[in-house]
Amino acid sequence: MKTETMKLAVDGGPRAVKALGPYTSKIHTEELMELLDLWEYPAGVKRELGRVVARHAAGIKGPHLFRYYNPRPSKVAAAEQAFARFIGVKHALAVNSCTSALIAALRALGIGMGDEVIVPAYTFFASAAVIGASNAIPIIADVDESLTLDPRDVERKITPRTRAIIAVHMRGMPARMDKLMALSRRHKVPVIEDVAQAAGGSFRGKMLGSIGAIGCFSFDFYKILNSGEGGFLTTNDEWLYTRAQSWHDCAACWRPNRYASERREGELFCGENYRMSELQGAVALAQIRKAGLYLKGYRAAKRRIIAGLKLPAGVTLQRVADVEGDTGTNLILFLPSVEKTKWALSALQAEGVPAGGIYDQKVKDWHIYAYWDHILQQKAVSRDGLPWSGARRGHLPNYTKTMCPRSTEYLSRAIIIGTHWEYSRRDCEAIAAGINKVLASDEELNVER
Ligand SMILES: Cc1ncc(COP(=O)(O)O)c(C=O)c1O
CATH class of the missing domain: 3.90.1150.10 (Aspartate Aminotransferase, domain 1)
Structure with missing residues (x-):
């Protein structure tokens, strides 16, 4: 005969597990001390701070370093809000690098195999590499004496296959956004602003990263604002934001109902993981405040x-x-x-x-494009030969060091x-x-x- 205590909880019996926890975070005092070490505080200061921290450690749960499912206000989300305000856009998406932001931008715009994307001959290789990494064809255009895209050469290079122009604000100076946006409107080709080197710059009163369809920022250690590694994608376009956001989080989709069927064709696809951690988010937030x-x-x-x-x-x-x-x-x-x-x-x-x-x-x-052997020699990561094998018939550029x-x-x-x-x-x-x-x-x- 079953005693009352043997009665299953589903049948109204007592619960076997009354409560679990509370538990602390795996990340605690030791990790904080490693951070202090990064800051290069002298040993005496670290010991002193260590004693203070240890005295108060008992009640401290430790950080939650994942931006989602966070019981506390997320630093990454706060950094996104602060960055959107700073750039003057509706949406800012924190990512783990500008390279990631650029790929998410290209993917949000639906760019893929056989599409052409114009990029300047003078920029860090990442601006061009992301085009190939998205299986599209980089079309390299000249810079002029501003050392940013020459709008005349961009116009010469626009074809029916052109799907985007990446305008790079090189060395902290704005590209010629008036001319480039006029081309964008005339040819119906979106501009992605690569603002990796120019966070806080503007063109005729408008913040860089708020002018084209999408802005991409780097927060790597050598940039105006940095969180060691990191980046932001900015846009005023709700749909582009939704798609970029999906791409950046394995397309796990933080839509109103993430498990629902897509609200519109193009909302569901296979994405990657470009999420920013709360550690970077905390540093980025403080940096944005000091911009x-x-x-x-x-x-x-x-x-x-x-x-x-x-x-x-x-x-x-x-x-x-x-x-x-x-x-x-x-x-x-x-x-x-x-x-x-x-x-x-x-x-x-x-x-x-x-x-x-x-x-x-x-x-x-x-x-400098003349050293981009990956492109000049049409290197591919896999046997399919992409992106080069995906070029529309007869439309692969003749890449040379002197082009x-x-x-x-x-x-x-x-x-x-x-x-x-x-x-x-x-x-x-x-x-x-x-x-x-x-x-x-x-x-x-x-x-x-
Ligand atoms: C113009 C430009 N674009 C893109 C990048 C890539 O940035 P990240 O290192 O954050 O991926 C850089 C970084 O140096 C850059 O200078």
Whole structure:
């Protein structure tokens, strides 16, 4: 005979398991101490902080580092809201890199095999690689003296197969968005803005990343705002946001009802995982709050250096598509010949000026199309030969190292001087003095033509 305690809970008996937990997070004090180590606090400070943390650890559950199913307010979600406000768009999606943001953008726009996407000859390789990774065909267009896409070459390269233009705001300076958006409207081809290097920049009063169909930002360590790794995708288009968001989370779909049939054709598909973790989200949130501080610093530094320059007749400052919208992170000078550029570069570096060259035929650089062997040699990851085998019949470009000669011509005469948001007035004056000293020493550069 069954006693009352043997009676099953489904039949009204007592529950065998009264309660479980509460449990702490697997991530706790030890992990926090590792973070302090990353911050490079001296051993004494770490010990002191360790004692304080240990004293209070008992009641602390530990963090929930996954953005979804989070019982506490998500840092990633807060960073998305803050970033959307900063850029002035309806939607911001946090992702784990700008490369991911770009792929999600291409996929959200429905771009795939055989489609053509225009990308500038001067950009970090990721902007072009994502096109191939999406099985589409990269069409490389020249940059002009702004070192961003030359709208005339873009127009020459638009075909009935063109499905997007990736406008890169290179070295913190806006691309010529008026001309590019006019082309976009005329040819009905969306613009994806690659804002990896220009977070906080603008064009004629509009924030970069809010002008084209989609903006893609990098939060990797070397960018204006960073969370070590990370990125954001921005858009005002609800449908593009829904599709990008789906792509970024295995298309597990955070729709109103995630298990329902699709509300509209194109809502369900197989996606990938580009989610940002709460660790990155927390850092990104703090960084976004400090954006104004960094931008003020970079812009003041560039303005001060330029104000101190006495450029000789043979040297010109890079033309910026909108000076007001420049983030100020870089200053670029053009010299009249490759020989003079090489000489000036080593002389500037010897003076301690933080100068770098852009294009040298002997120095590989992932930012210049001539070194994108993956594309020039049409490399494929699998036996299907994609993306190249997917090109519409007879429409694979003839990729060569010399296919964008105007770009390499500009880039081989350019010297780039990076600024720092913490440069003091004295730092800027010293840099300007170093540049003036070198350029004044060469007679040929100083001959009026
Ligand atoms: C112009 C440009 N696009 C894309 C990327 C890729 O960014 P991430 O490293 O966040 O994928 C970078 C990074 O250097 C970049 O400079």
